Amino acid sequence: MDHQQAAELLAERIGRPVPPRLVEQLLRRTDADRALLSAVADQVDPDGDVLHRIPLRWPPEQVAAVREALTGLGPHGRAVAGAGAVIGREFDLAILEGACPDVEVLAGLEEAEEAGLVRPLAGQVFGFVRALDREVCYEALGTRQRAELHGRVAAALIRLGALGGARAATVPELALHTAEAAALGGAERLDAAVAASAAAGAAAADEGAHDLAAGYLAQAALFAGRAGWAPGQSGRLLAAGGTARLRAATAPSAREAGRASLLGALRLGLRAGDPGLVAAAALGLGPRASTGALAGDRPAPADPVRLDALRQAAALLPLDGTVPSELRSAAARVAARLALEERKGPFLSLCEVEGPLPDVGAAAPDALALARASGDPRAVAEALLTADQDLDQVVREAAALHDPELLSRAYDRAAAAAVAAGDRTRATRLLAALAALGSASSREVRPPAFVRWYALRAAAELAVLRGAPDPAAAAQALAAGEVVDPAAAEAADAALREFGGRRGGPDGLTAREREVLAWALRGTPAKEIAEGLFLGERTVETHLASIYRKLGVRTRIELIKKLGGGS
Numbered sequence: 001m002d003h004q005q006a007a008e009l010l011a012e013r014i015g016r017p018v019p020p021r022l023v024e025q026l027l028r029r030t031d032a033d034r035a036l037l038s039a040v041a042d043q044v045d046p047d048g049d050v051l052h053r054i055p056l057r058w059p060p061e062q063v064a065a066v067r068e069a070l071t072g073l074g075p076h077g078r079a080v081a082g083a084g085a086v087i088g089r090e091f092d093l094a095i096l097e098g099a100c101p102d103v104e105v106l107a108g109l110e111e112a113e114e115a116g117l118v119r120p121l122a123g124q125v126f127g128f129v130r131a132l133d134r135e136v137c138y139e140a141l142g143t144r145q146r147a148e149l150h151g152r153v154a155a156a157l158i159r160l161g162a163l164g165g166a167r168a169a170t171v172p173e174l175a176l177h178t179a180e181a182a183a184l185g186g187a188e189r190l191d192a193a194v195a196a197s198a199a200a201g202a203a204a205a206d207e208g209a210h211d212l213a214a215g216y217l218a219q220a221a222l223f224a225g226r227a228g229w230a231p232g233q234s235g236r237l238l239a240a241g242g243t244a245r246l247r248a249a250t251a252p253s254a255r256e257a258g259r260a261s262l263l264g265a266l267r268l269g270l271r272a273g274d275p276g277l278v279a280a281a282a283l284g285l286g287p288r289a290s291t292g293a294l295a296g297d298r299p300a301p302a303d304p305v306r307l308d309a310l311r312q313a314a315a316l317l318p319l320d321g322t323v324p325s326e327l328r329s330a331a332a333r334v335a336a337r338l339a340l341e342e343r344k345g346p347f348l349s350l351c352e353v354e355g356p357l358p359d360v361g362a363a364a365p366d367a368l369a370l371a372r373a374s375g376d377p378r379a380v381a382e383a384l385l386t387a388d389q390d391l392d393q394v395v396r397e398a399a400a401l402h403d404p405e406l407l408s409r410a411y412d413r414a415a416a417a418a419v420a421a422g423d424r425t426r427a428t429r430l431l432a433a434l435a436a437l438g439s440a441s442s443r444e445v446r447p448p449a450f451v452r453w454y455a456l457r458a459a460a461e462l463a464v465l466r467g468a469p470d471p472a473a474a475a476q477a478l479a480a481g482e483v484v485d486p487a488a489a490e491a492a493d494a495a496l497r498e499f500g501g502r503r504g505g506p507d508g509l510t511a512r513e514r515e516v517l518a519w520a521l522r523g524t525p526a527k528e529i530a531e532g533l534f535l536g537e538r539t540v541e542t543h544l545a546s547i548y549r550k551l552g553v554r555t556r557i558e559l560i561k562k563l564g565g566g567s
Helices: 003-014 020-030 034-043 060-071 075-087 093-099 105-114 131-139 143-162 171-184 187-206 210-226 231-248 252-272 275-284 304-316 325-341 360-374 377-387 391-401 404-420 424-436 449-465 471-484 486-499 511-521 526-533 537-551 556-563
Strands: 090-092 118-120 125-128
Touching: 003 020, 003 034, 020 034, 020 131, 060 131, 075 090, 075 093, 075 105, 075 118, 075 125, 075 131, 075 143, 090 093, 093 105, 093 125, 093 143, 105 118, 125 131, 143 171, 143 187, 171 187, 171 210, 187 210, 187 231, 210 231, 210 252, 231 252, 231 275, 231 449, 252 275, 252 304, 252 471, 275 304, 275 325, 304 325, 325 360, 325 377, 360 377, 377 391, 377 404, 391 404, 404 424, 404 449, 424 449, 449 471, 449 486, 471 486, 471 511, 471 556, 511 526, 511 537, 511 556, 526 537, 537 556
Parallel strands: none
Antiparallel strands: 090 125, 118 125
């Protein structure tokens, strides 16, 4: 069974798609056996943690023989089987010896091999005969014994890496083992877990795997809190984790969780008087969204939470020359975002917000001057975007920085300017480039939520500019946008439909059907949709049936495959 077949089986059994990383984990733990995967499929929570092993109850008739073989082993064989299970499906002899200092490892391996649990592989590597053998051996360990073994494995991996051997630890391996060992407590173990989890989070973020980054960084923040780290240190982990969670969001609940982390980091920064942390938290909330290249002067609703965070950061980082050199870039970016949030002008008109507004006419040039003084091209690009200057340079800078979020904003602004100038050829070229940013680099790595929304919206805008509005593309863009910024997504959708001369929803959907569609694309059960929209469950089912008919699908799975982009 391959990944696609497993994903389809799980989606059919559960009623909605399962994250790719969770599918991969289940494939590994079942040896891609359809019967075994089917036996545990009902236990899988699609919203569960993809960072750790999810708990599973295996079929008793298959577990019994493995338990009997394990029980028949002597003390050395049981110790080797347990330590090997902690290391992984396959394990190096050197790591096994490090984890079992008082065990006759070779004798234990012979016992486990005779019992049919493990077998030799290439070199000094051994492995469990079946994935289920490893599962049973791991679950047979006591909680404390398991944590101690994880600690020993982490120490062995670090020691081997320090010796320059061929088997150095990977960052995720160390994060896993130190996190499990942290259950034993103690400052040294907790500090090691923080360091390893933070390193794994940073590596995942660099690779664009923001869902993994969010999990690792949240784990690091948790351990830092248990270890009594200073608020500023814990806050930076919270800010990085919240930023990653927003980038990885596929549902409004994930968006709210990310924002909660960032606001927690903001509070810690204010309490510690740490302007760098406050700026990181405010910037992590993201920039003010536009309503698209076709929106004209249609306003994007302001976000009072983001506005307040930026104002607090700007108060600590004034544009008056007193900002330390290491914070100039952050100060410039905060000033640019704040000017954008409060801006009155084309494409991003100001909605009503509480409190007096500063003179934003001067804010953008001041931010640009400070950005140039900082020498940070990202800060310069942000300030140029806010000032509506040199948009082609912004595109080049964003591409050179490999920053998809900044690049999507640059393409969007440049396309909007081209539409306003009546240059549809240039607008079409820019929107095509923006739409291409929505392509995932692999099954495991999705574009950040903000980028995916802008890319899907660009595809819908392209269809309108070419004279062939695409209702399915418009629905996809709306669903993706509601994960990032529901109010701005609704405004962008309205602007798109009006530019195309269409007053109805996609494929003739009513306003209520479009609301139900947005919930359905997130995999929300009919009962929860009914509760969220204050409707009867039967009414929701009626709306869903109408949506299926109008969009030419038969089931929820087909609907999500057609419009949900695999989310």
